[in-house]
Amino acid sequence: MSSRAGPSEPQGPVMQRRITRTQTAGNLGEAIFDSEVVPSSLVEIAPILRVANEVEKTHPRVAYLCRFYAFEKAHRLDPTSSGRGVRQFKTALLQRLERENDPTLQGRIKKSDAPQLTKAYQTANVLFEVLKAVNMTQSMEVDREILETQDKVAEKTEILVPYNILPLDPDSANQAIMRFPEIQTAVFALRNTRGLAWPKNYKKRKDEDILDWLGAMYGFQKHNVANQREHLILLLANVHIRQFPKPDQQPKLDDRALTEVMKKLFKNYKKWCKYLGRKSSLWLPTIQQEVQQRKLLYMGLYLLIWGEAANLRFLPECLCYIYHHMAFELYGMLAGNVSPMTGENIKPAYGGEEEAFLSKVVTPIYNVIAKEAERTKRGRSKHSQWRNYDDINEYFWSADCFRLGWPMRADADFFCLPVEQLYFDKLKGNKPDNRDRWVGKGNFVEIRSFWHIFRSFDRMWSFFILSLQAMIIVAWNGNGDLSAIFNGNVFKKALSVFITAAILKLGQGT
Known part of the structure; x- marks a missing residue:
């Protein structure tokens, strides 16, 4: 199916009839794709059209996208259509694309074309693995060209990850939404990882940014990192586009937009610090070039904590407590402080492991909430005998919450069981380590009655x-x-x- 089957080199009467038919205006749009005959100057797009024909019955939209890509590639290979039969070929292909766009668009399962192509890439990658396994059992050597294609597909599979609004993979840089200067400046600012020390044995990929570094250091989930990356970029872009007078159109984030977003995000945290008489952990460097990066790190850390907090979002002051300590650790890491115990640079108390934040920070606090929910006995217990979200959050309204420590002490009063539970544990032979008493209700205790x-x-x-x-x-x-x-x-x-x-x-x- 290469140039030997091209219209410039006919072979036999059957091929001659095919070539004549492909140059007919009426039949050109169909037969040229059925026979996969392309002009000799556009031989590179022949495999793309063959794939389109093969998947058309099961995935018509994917077939349309393949032909659309083939048309764009044909235009790049011969922009002036000077080759023999190129103009007729491109005209026929364009007519077919116009005819198939609406029907395939209506039958599309997803709202975007990218997820369908992503699924196709993942499928192709699996088929390549099966092919290698089958050939190994039959002592057959896989063609080198196929292995090279597999490597390319594997690379694309990693790049073409699902997204919500912004396609941030390298191949999507030319999409319409990614051409907005406000989006580009926010993406460019986040990818400034200069001076950040990555963990040992970390495989750094292309175009990794500040949120990737935070995810690797603190153990946030990768999908949470992807979601909050889009979240932060859109926050910055929306504020950036409303600035007046308009900032210069250059790949640099406007400091006014950065300050405004930061002010909104940390409004409650600063009030919490002021209420408890504590200094905030938002310390900025003296070097002006590092200020923007530091602000983005602080905002990214806050959004990652919020995004992975799950039900702890009902405890806003609890999140302030968590962020207060993690931001202090961040300052220590960036300042290059050394631990007096080990002599090494300061590391996060809960970082270094996969999903460390979820398992070591969120889960223990949520377990306290779950135990209190069990004490309700489905609403039959007295209101004064168990704590709801507000009662637990009140624990972090007082400076006594800092007795919880960081890393959090397992024997702190926050994690203590009620007195009667300790009694039952003692009867069972268990010796609880909790030395403090149960916190119970913090302030107001509602006593419900008929009156x-x-x-x-x-x-x-x-x-x-x-x-x-x-x-x-x-x-x-x-x-x-x-x-x-x-x-x-x-x-x-x-x-x-x-x-x-x-x-x-x-x-x-x-």
Whole structure:
């Protein structure tokens, strides 16, 4: 199917008929792809068209994309269409693309073409592995060209990862959304990893950025890193595009946009530090060139913590506590501080392992929430005997929360069991390590009773009682007409509702 089958070198009467048919205006759009005959100058696109024909029945949209790519490649190979039969070939291919675009678009399963191609790449990679295994069992050597193709497909499989809004792989740089200057400047700023020491034995890939470094150092999940990368880029781009006057169109993030996003992200954290009388961990370097990178590191760390916190997002002050310590560790790593114990550079308390943040930070705190939920006995326990999200979060409203330490002490009062649970453990022969008592309720303890229905709707009950009293006074004086209230004696009696109101307030307070 190479140039030997091209229209410039006919072979035999059958091939001659095919060539004649491909140059006919009416049949050119169909037969040229059925026979896979292409002009000799465009022989490189023949394999692409063959694949399109093979997958058309099962994946028509993928076949359309293959032909579209073949058309673009043909235009790059011969932009002026000077080769023999090139103009007719490109015209026919373009007509077919126009005809197949809408039907294949409507039948597309996904909302984007990229996931379909990603799945095709992954499928091809698996088939290559099976091919190698089968040939090894049959003592056959795989063609070198096939192995080279497999390596290329494997590379593409790693690059073409799923995405939400921004395709950040190298092959998607020319997509429309990636051409916005605001997106480009944010991506460029995040990829400034100069001066960051990567972990040992870490396989650094192309175009890795600040969030990849944070994920490797603190043990965040890779999908969380991918999600928060898009999140941070879009936050910066949205603020950057609204700046006035407009910043210069150059690959540098505007400091005003960076400061504004940082101010919004850390608003609650700074309030928390001020409330507890602590200095924040947001320390910036004196070297101006490193300030932007440091700000991006602080924001990226906060978003990664938030993105992987799961149910801990209901504990905003707890997240502030976690971020306070992890940002302090970040400052120590960037400053090159040395541990007095080991003599090595400071490392995160929970970093270095895969998914360390989830297993060592989020899970222990969530276990406390789960144990408290079990104590509710499906709503049958008294409200004062178990802690809900607000009660647990109140623990981090006081400076006493710093007794929890970092890394968090397993015997801290935050992780302690209730007194009765400790008693049952002792009966079972267990010796708990918890020395402190159970924290229990932090501040307000709601005691629920039947009288709560009156306490919660006190204004409504008071209005009904006072209205009833006023109507009784009017009804029992005179003829019952409402105008009787303007009578002097009736009006004086009606003023007694204020005495009743005072008695009701006294009762409510009691």
